[in-house]
Amino acid sequence: MDFSNIACWIWPLIAGVICGILGYYLRKWTSKENEQQITVDTHDYKADLEDCKRKTASLQADLDACTRKTASLEADLASSESQLNLAKKAPLAATSTASIASSFAAGAATSETVIQNTNTSVPSPSIGIIGVPFDAAAAKGVYGKKRIKEDDLTIVEGIGPKISELFHNHDIKTWAALASTSVEKCQEVLNSGGKRFEIHRPGTWPMQAEMAALGKWAELKKWQDEHDYGKA
Structure with a gap:
């Protein structure tokens, strides 16, 4: 048996097996790291989303308060206009006293x-x-x-x-x-x-x-x- 020929193909085979094993564990480690990163990113996205929801709720509350204030101002304006109309009619009322x-x-x-x-x-x-x-x-x-x-x-x-x-x-x-x-x-x-x-x-x-x-x-x-x- 020619051992020199065996050595020619056995060492590359061993090297290939070792590289395969190292590649498997490298991919597994990389996949786990990516999964952890995705988990971290997802958590950050959720936190950002919750923060946006809180800000939206605060803005909606401010909008509702502005709407109520506007309605109150419109009511005051209508009341002022009514009183102004009465004031304009006052001279006519005075001339009709008799x-x-x-x-x-x-x-x-x-x-x-x-x-x-x-x-x-x-x-x-x-x-x-x-x-x-x-x-x-x-x-x-x-x-x-x-x-x-x-x-x-x-x-x-x-x-x-x-x-x-x-x-x-x-x-x-x-x-x-x-x-x-x-x-x-x-x-x-x-x-x-x-x-x-x-x-x-x-x-x-x-x-x-x-x-x-x-x-x-x-x-x-x-x-x-x-x-x-x-x-x-």
Whole structure:
């Protein structure tokens, strides 16, 4: 046997086996190192993602706060514009003081006439004003399709369902009762409902209520068509 020939191929074989083993362990070590690096990178990415989520939540909270602040400013602006409109109407109201006073005087005179000449007039639970029996047909004849209910305070220009409810809560439930209520008391009733009711001006409400209590539908409708002092 020629051992020199064996040596020629055995040593490369041994060297190949050794290189294979070293390559296997090198790949395994490199793979483990890469896996660890990927784990570290994944953890960093998750931390960054959580940080972004927290920042997003903080920005959303700031946005919501800005939205609420904007809504509050818009409400304040609307209130200021309403008060400005009232201020612009003030000169007109001043020039019509004599007209309003004469309406009150005419109402008082008519009230005395009704008391003296109408046997069917009935006393109201409130003091100062005596109403006449409610005539739904007469009211409908003046207001047309609008159905008028007895002692419905919303017939008074400037009074809506919410304000009517405020007066009911203060035991002012009839036209006669409202007619006997001072303007100062009307304002107190409005103030009890909060700021959104304070802008209303009740200066003519008792006068309008007196016309309704006395059944003076034509006069009341005419006055309301010519004035808007009851509105905010």
